[in-house]
Amino acid sequence: MTTNEFLKILNDHPNLPLLFEYQSGSFTRMDYHITEIKNVQYDTVDCGGVQNKWQEVHIQLWENELPEPDHRVNTSKALDIFTVVEKVRATWGDVEIKFEYGNHQFHKAVLPVGNVAIHDKQIIVQLGQDQTCCKAKDRAVTEEEKAVACCAPAVAVSAEPKVDLSGLFADSSEACTPGGGCC
Numbered sequence: 001m002t003t004n005e006f007l008k009i010l011n012d013h014p015n016l017p018l019l020f021e022y023q024s025g026s027f028t029r030m031d032y033h034i035t036e037i038k039n040v041q042y043d044t045v046d047c048g049g050v051q052n053k054w055q056e057v058h059i060q061l062w063e064n065e066l067p068e069p070d071h072r073v074n075t076s077k078a079l080d081i082f083t084v085v086e087k088v089r090a091t092w093g094d095v096e097i098k099f100e101y102g103n104h105q106f107h108k109a110v111l112p113v114g115n116v117a118i119h120d121k122q123i124i125v126q127l128g129q130d131q132t133c134c135k136a137k138d139r140a141v142t143e144e145e146k147a148v149a150c151c152a153p154a155v156a157v158s159a160e161p162k163v164d165l166s167g168l169f170a171d172s173s174e175a176c177t178p179g180g181g182c183c
Helices: 003-012 075-088 135-139 143-149
Strands: 018-023 033-045 051-062 096-103 106-119 122-127
Touching (some): 003 075, 003 096, 003 106, 096 122, 135 143
Parallel strands (some): 051 096
Antiparallel strands (some): 033 051
């Protein structure tokens, strides 16, 4: 989802509660804050030696240590925060938007939007998961290209027979056994 698509949802549904589900069945507290709107520019070089550049917008969600029962973010409040940011600098609109969140039960992560649902007169942003990838392998077309695109191919396992170690200890009392206290 792009920033502009997210903002359209907010504009189309004024004053609705805005909730974030960061993993299935787990939501940010109702009194979360939107503390930063970040334009993030990536400039990377992958393992195949190719430079990659892209941009994203990250929205930081934060919960105060002490619950704030009178604080709520709805779609209009979120738009107000975007307006404050726009007075300082433009937020990129046509790039992917992600949400940065973490709490005591969930590690800090930057999560993409998996789905947005309107349920019981509230907007629920269901955050998805990102996985790492190998861009060099992703660029490869044939199986041969994929085999050498990233790291060196695996070394072939030799066909030498396995060594039987069962007779290593002449006296079985020297062998380590479960519950024997040696390991």
